[in-house]
Amino acid sequence: MLLLDMLILLPLAFAPLAWVSSRLNHRWPRFFALAGVICQGAALAVVASSVTSAGSVVRGAIFAGGSTIWMTVMDGLSLPFLVLAVAIGSLAVVASWNVTKAPGSHHALLLILQGALAAVFLADSLVLFYIAWESVLIPMFFLIGGWGSSNSRRAAMKFLLFTFAGGAVLLVGVIVAIIQTGSLLISEISAAGGVTTPVMVFWLLAAGFLVKLPVVPLHTWLPDAHTEAPTAGSIVLAGVLLKMGGYGLIRVAVPFAPEGFEGARVALAILGVVGIIWGAATALVQSDLKRLVAYSSVAHMGFVALAIAVGTAASVSAAVVTMVSHGIVAGLLFFLVGALYERAHTREISSFGGLGVVAPRWSVVFVIASLASAGLPGLSGFPGEYVTLIEGFRAFSWWIVPAGVGVVLAAAYNLRAIAGTVQGTRGSSSGILDLSTRETSVSAACVVAIVVLGVAPHIVSSTVVPVIISLFPGMNGGL
Amino acid sequence: MTEVFVSRPLLLVVVPLVLAVVIAVLGRRIRVLPPLLALASAVLTIATGGMALARIHSIGPALHEVGGWMTSALAYPVVMHPWFLASEQSLRLAGALDTLSAIMLLVVGLVAASVVVFSMGYMRDDSGWVRYFALLAAFVGSMNMLVLASSLTTLFIGWELVGACSFLLIGFWYEKPVAVSAAIKAFLTTRVGDVAMLLGIAILVVTTGTDTYEGVVSSIKGMDPGLVNAAAVCLAIGALGKSAQFPLHGWLPDAMEGPTPVSALIHAATMVAAGVYLVARLWPIFDAAPAARAVLLGAGLVSALGAALIATAQRDIKKVLAYSTISQLGFMFVALGVGAWAAAFFHLVTHAAFKALLFLASGSVIHGSGTQDLYSMGGLRRQMPATFAVWVVGVLALAGIGPLAGFFSKDAVLEAVWHTSPLAGMALFAATLLTAVYAARTTRLAFFGELTEHSHAHESPATMLAPLFVLAVPAVVLGFASGIFAESLAAHAEPLSIPISVAATLLALLGAALGWRAAATGTGAVFARIPRVSETLIAAFHWDAFVATALVRPVTSTCRILWAWADRFVIDGAVEGSGRVTRGIAAAVARLQSGDAQAYAAGIVAVVALMMAALILMGR
């Protein structure tokens, strides 16, 4: 289906338009950016309708059969991530609606990022996968370095070096896998049962993915990059980029080296639990609102690592649900913090208070997003954590208890964020304007998504589960 | 029309939640809409509960058997919706109505309706009018979910949602820092219990392979007893957290920072009783778990006695009622601990009636006198005769004076406990005495004695008085329903035993006399003669200070160290350090590049020579 390739190419085609149009009028690039993302979303909507029936697969049409370099495929596992990428992309465009510094380049970079992200989630060829994986970094590097706050160049460099180092190890793993199996296609290698030296290949691939996820202690690029990045950068970074790590683990690392995964489960689970507690504990003591959200991402991605380590169909689909949920929730939180920063020019929690009176719409959305981040049932953060803990008990019995401590701490830091901003006495924040209609409507869309995913998580899990069962050979039963 | 709600009970969750959204969106335009819609959700709850009881009655005395455990018949078969996976074996949302849940619905609906009407007067001038009623409607929906749940997942979702509503309502006046910290304390303390409960659910789901009540209960007999005990203890800890039992009780007194009608609804009648409801609901699990029953018994005893002691020394009328709630819930937990779940549930129902009545009456007092401080009140019976009348009804029921509702339910509890464990029975008798002490003391301080000079107290409006009288009816007559109660729950009911009733009544009268006298002393504290004791009681055994030193401060400083030292200094230091090391190595290596071509050539020759030597030595 040609439309599948268009998911990658459409945003890329709009990028030069956005860039050139800024010469004519500085308002045009944002419309081109929005148009690019909307076109991508429209194409996705058409393609998705043929994937929703469980187990079916759509293949790209360009060079089909002729080349093994450009080979795209979409199944039930890619679909949630693509939907997330499009949704977060539009959120990022709206968040950067009022960018004054070189809007043409900013929106062009966002569109390139959209194309590259789509390619990561669609690639069936290892070559395309790796190229897309690395090319995500470049627009993100320039977004952080060019449009971030005071210390952003340093943060951008740290982000680039960290993820490039991970990418280099990943590249070695990819090459070894290609040499050992003689195939370039992810689906072929997975179907053939993977590589011949599974332990080495698993850790090589996982190293690259775990840096991106990230797990403690490979996480220190994340708070810096998130804090210094412009709002759009933080949104895409937290919303989609981190999910590449989890997607890679599920799609590539585990099916390529099932025996390696089997041996690595305990280590992976420990990394996950450490991440849950570490991220939550450090988020609890942050004074910078953006940094708080950034560290909460570490905690949530710890849940993803734990869920994958558990390795049952239910837990791995819980990992996907957690990733989708965190994408929306963290994206929305960064959007809200960015909106606040745009108005108050500070992100210190102590300088806010009483926003419930001053900015009621902002407050309602912030409370909902924070409670979702705290894993309140009925909202999207809950199902993933709940199933992970249940399935985690199945796999690791009482060793799962520390993750529960992380759940309590998650409530603590989110409530602290609410108490410091929405609640409390009105400080210097009296003059802050509430969300505009444009901002309110995208926030409302996110809130609807959060509620829907919280009430009916099976819309994600049921599309994902058949793929996971086929990818994880000899999977334990689970729910 | 309500038949739909009986057959598809989860609609009773959806409708109030949708109404809450409608209130939030449209409430600002039409002022009567918020209370009207909140009232509608409460009335719908009552109607459904009543219809369900009628239907169960029409089915006849047929009992429903699950895994050898007899319970009342279901109004309709359990309705299930897929929640996590779409496959057969997965987590589901499920709801059903039997006698237990129908009675609980009636309790929730009745108290909620009274509270909504009462609040129309109480919150008249509050700027958060819309938000208040939206949250009340949301609470009714969440509480209904907890009550109707027929799967552990559904239960847990409702369980935490009521906690969230409670958080938002305690912190309703969010510009007051005290209210905000009280709200956070409530949410976090109950979250500790909730995580334990989640673990219990995990054990049950993993070992039985399902999360529906029926599936779990029918597999209990085949389970490893150690696991059953572990799961039940975990669930019990969750119940302790929600019901503010020792050691997770610290949040309830602080929760009084919320509006008084909210305290009546959430923190006296319904949500805090959810722990008792949970244990009654899942009784077969606790029946098979002696360790969990011991936990319930121990926590209940400490709470019943300790909180009653504290209540005798408080000067804030709402704090007295809060500690009284902890104490009364302690009675129920002791009953659960000895296996008398039906008695505990009966006491839950009567307690909901008279405690909601007392809270709303105290709200009327606060509204009328403008203070919560008992020492600033006095003589209010003249200005507020109607409030005084219902307060007396509530207080007599609380103290267990016959023939009011509290007398019957407390006697049922005392009797069951006495027959199983006389020691625990004695402790409960002591708590009964103390209950009468604080009841009499509070009544005398607030309503008798001389008027304070600056008192401008006035009787409350009709909207606030009407619900008081409505609630007074069950507080008076509900006790006579004990027989029907036990029968419809398919539980074993003991007839009233005369010696125990007489002993309890005499103790209550003695306590009342003591409390009455104590209120006359200068400071109004019962143990005023022994300052150290009264100080300890006023400070609630220094529990909050203890938690702060033993738990909260160590945790926060550990977090701070983890961040500042481990995260920033060690790990990030290593990262930044690796950059510095790389740069140092590069500088050292750069020095080799002298620019002297002949030095390079010499290097090349030397290396080639070494390689050749190596080849020769290795014999190739």
Place this chain on the structure above:
Amino acid sequence: MSVLILSATLFALGLYGVLTRRDFVGVLASIEVLIGAPLLLLVGLGAAFGGGAGIEAVGLLVIVLAAAEAAVGLALVVAVAGRTRTTRVEELTEVRG
């Protein structure tokens, strides 16, 4: 055998010159000697093992190569000397790190 010794000696001499001579022309001359060593070995061993047109052709190719190298090298020396006014090797350290 004598061819081997002669060739090795030539190689050592050339190498010594390349590494120690401080003027470009001297280095170039030493390189010529260095190239001569394997050439001698090629031709000598070729004759010892029966020879052939192939060997001679390769030998001629090496000679041409050496001549071309000398020509290019001298041209470079002239160009460098024209720009930097020196033909000393140790003074050309522009790429020092």
